Amino acid sequence: MALLTRARPRAAAAPPAGRGVRTRDGWWAAFFLAPQVLCLLLFLAFPLAFALVLAFVQWDGLGPVTFVGLDNLGAQLTSPAFLDATWNTIKIALITVPVGLGLAVAIAVGLNSIRGRAAHVYRVLYFLPVVTSSVAAALMWQIILADNENGVLNTSLERWFGISGPDWLFDPQWVIVSISIVTIWSSLGLNVVIFLAGLQTIPPQLMEAARIDGAGPWRTFRSITLPMLSPTVFFSTIVAVISSLQAFDQIYVLVDPYKNEGARTIVYLVWRLGFREFQLGPSSAAALLLLVLTLLVTLVQFAAQKRLVHYDS
Amino acid sequence: MAAITPTPGTPGTPRRVRPGQAALHAVLLLGGLAMLFPFVWMLLTSFKGVHQMINNPLDWLPDPWRPQNYPDALGKMPFGRAYWNSLYIAVVTVALTLLTSAMAAYAFARIRFRGSGVLFVLFLATQMVPIQVTLVPLYLMLARIGLVDSHLALILPAVANPFAVFLLRQFIRAVPVELEEAARIDGAGRFRIFWSVVLPNIRPGLGALGIITFLTSWNSFLMPLVFLNTEELATLPLLLQRFSGEHGAVEYGLILAASAIAVVPTLIAFLIGQRRIINSMAASGLGGR
Numbered sequence: 001m002a003l004l005t006r007a008r009p010r011a012a013a014a015p016p017a018g019r020g021v022r023t024r025d026g027w028w029a030a031f032f033l034a035p036q037v038l039c040l041l042l043f044l045a046f047p048l049a050f051a052l053v054l055a056f057v058q059w060d061g062l063g064p065v066t067f068v069g070l071d072n073l074g075a076q077l078t079s080p081a082f083l084d085a086t087w088n089t090i091k092i093a094l095i096t097v098p099v100g101l102g103l104a105v106a107i108a109v110g111l112n113s114i115r116g117r118a119a120h121v122y123r124v125l126y127f128l129p130v131v132t133s134s135v136a137a138a139l140m141w142q143i144i145l146a147d148n149e150n151g152v153l154n155t156s157l158e159r160w161f162g163i164s165g166p167d168w169l170f171d172p173q174w175v176i177v178s179i180s181i182v183t184i185w186s187s188l189g190l191n192v193v194i195f196l197a198g199l200q201t202i203p204p205q206l207m208e209a210a211r212i213d214g215a216g217p218w219r220t221f222r223s224i225t226l227p228m229l230s231p232t233v234f235f236s237t238i239v240a241v242i243s244s245l246q247a248f249d250q251i252y253v254l255v256d257p258y259k260n261e262g263a264r265t266i267v268y269l270v271w272r273l274g275f276r277e278f279q280l281g282p283s284s285a286a287a288l289l290l291l292v293l294t295l296l297v298t299l300v301q302f303a304a305q306k307r308l309v310h311y312d313s
Numbered sequence: 314m315a316a317i318t319p320t321p322g323t324p325g326t327p328r329r330v331r332p333g334q335a336a337l338h339a340v341l342l343l344g345g346l347a348m349l350f351p352f353v354w355m356l357l358t359s360f361k362g363v364h365q366m367i368n369n370p371l372d373w374l375p376d377p378w379r380p381q382n383y384p385d386a387l388g389k390m391p392f393g394r395a396y397w398n399s400l401y402i403a404v405v406t407v408a409l410t411l412l413t414s415a416m417a418a419y420a421f422a423r424i425r426f427r428g429s430g431v432l433f434v435l436f437l438a439t440q441m442v443p444i445q446v447t448l449v450p451l452y453l454m455l456a457r458i459g460l461v462d463s464h465l466a467l468i469l470p471a472v473a474n475p476f477a478v479f480l481l482r483q484f485i486r487a488v489p490v491e492l493e494e495a496a497r498i499d500g501a502g503r504f505r506i507f508w509s510v511v512l513p514n515i516r517p518g519l520g521a522l523g524i525i526t527f528l529t530s531w532n533s534f535l536m537p538l539v540f541l542n543t544e545e546l547a548t549l550p551l552l553l554q555r556f557s558g559e560h561g562a563v564e565y566g567l568i569l570a571a572s573a574i575a576v577v578p579t580l581i582a583f584l585i586g587q588r589r590i591i592n593s594m595a596a597s598g599l600g601g602r
Contacts, residue, residue, distance in 0.1 A: 025424045025425070028424055028503045032417060032420035036474075135553045136550070139572045142349075194594075252534075283449050290446065
């Protein structure tokens with residue numbers, strides 16, 4: 001070990017055997033890192049810096065570039081289109097994250113308490129939408145939700161219950177609900193298996209001890225399962241919030257946001273401004289605000305984590 | 314479990330478990346069937362004709378069965394071509410991602426170099442940046458070097474993957490150092506050790522990452538929508554969306570036949586490898602811990 005780590009004495013003493021063969025070998029490090037670092041610089045870091053510049057200029061991609069300072073950001077923050085898109089995006093997040101994760105926890109706990117083949121089959125059923133293309137998923141749901149003679153949901157409601165269902169895909173009140181249903185349907189299975197993996201790391205002795213102490217199923221869930229699962233829930237919440245703030249694919253296909261104001265999200269606005277109206281400055285400004293919103297929400301979640309998440313050391 | 318250890322004094326407990334289990338099964342099965350319904354309805358509708366859909370929308374079974382929807386859908390747009398495009402883009406993306414991110418992960422896990430801590434934090438930070446933020450500048454950049462409307466515009470940005478580096482670093486750290494030391498004593502160089510000792514020992518990690526990368530690429534929609542114009546270059550999701558846009562709310566049978574063509578092979582592949590796919594995705598979901 002000492003022979004292999006020709007490092008500073010202080011460092012050589014520090015890493016335990018498990019940390020590995022760490023020779024000071026800058027050239028090899030550069031060689032191994034180069035392809036990823038190059039890709040990250042070219043396709044992530046550089047475009048990000050470019051986006052920061054674009055947010056402060058006026059440019060259509062061809063003509064002259066004019067520096068406009070904070071005008072783009074100010075214009076977005078006061079434009080009804082951006083505010084509506086932000087509100088729509090937040091509404092989708094507020095529905096899909098708690099409902100989606102709540103359902104996933106419930107299903108995972110259920111699956112964890114049954115044994116044998118059946119649990120396995122259910123797991124596969126819940127997981128099928130995860131591997132399905134979002135475009136195909138949106139098309140399948142379109143025919144279920146359509147408000148015409150083809151729409152299965154509304155024709156069923158009409159025939160069996162005499163209810164005339166809402167226009168799921170066009171009524172601005174219901175569009176958000178439809179989008180949320182499809183989004184939850186697509187991501188539920190992934191969260192279920194992640195929670196299931198988390199549940200399986202809880203030592204059975206804990207459950208046993210709680211049972212011996214006379215705790216019922218609900219009490220066990222509240223006092224043992226949920227705290228032990230909370231790091232996994234926290235991680236999944238972060239991922240779910242970020243992905244719902246970036247929602248685009250299924251919405252774009254399910255309800256044409258061009259015709260349907262209620263379905264316009266921030267990413268739709270970024271795409272529309274940038275690639276249909278060629279207003280690169282405003283588009284980048286909206287994208288930057290999305291990034292700020294994402295960071296803010298994530299920071300708030302990390303702050304809340306200290307109080308809500310239980311880490312077993 | 315409770316049936317084996319009945320609580321003394323409450324003789325009802327062991328017997329009560331069975332109806333509870335049955336109810337649980339019923340609820341989970343019902344939920345699972347609800348998840349399955351859109352697929353079933355897609356398949357059934359893909360065999361229906363326009364008349365049946367308008368006159369008897371609640372008929373489950375097609376009457377008459379109209380398999381002609383499939384050749385009709387295939388004839389209207391180059392789905393075969395799109396299939397091939399999606400497949401080879403996904404395979405190339407997976408290969409490049411696995412190789413480059415395993416290399417970077419190896420450097421972070423096993424090579425001592427100045428600034429490795431800072432660089433790793435920077436890697437993690439880039440993971441926070443959503444692709445949508447860089448979309449416009451990326452387009453301008455790729456347009457300048459002539460890559461717009463080419464498949465490289467989809468492959469290269471997808472290879473930049475800090476999450477992959479993070480995931481594989483965890484796996485490499487778990488490989489016993491003794492294996493590498495033995496190879497080194499046998500005279501193997503750095504790259505030889507990486508290729509013949511480290512890579513074979515992180516196969517589960519590579520498999521998990523490969524599956525996730527493949528699915529992400531195969532189902533990706535926003536990037537092809539922005540970067541591809543030529544119909545021959547379209548990926549499967551993009552062509553599917555264009556097809557539904559052109560054939561509107563009328564030819565549902567055709568649209569769902571096209572959707573089935575796109576979805577069913579993926580589902581079959583998933584069912585064949587489901588145990589591994591589900592386990593890898595669950596494991597990498599926990600990878601952040």
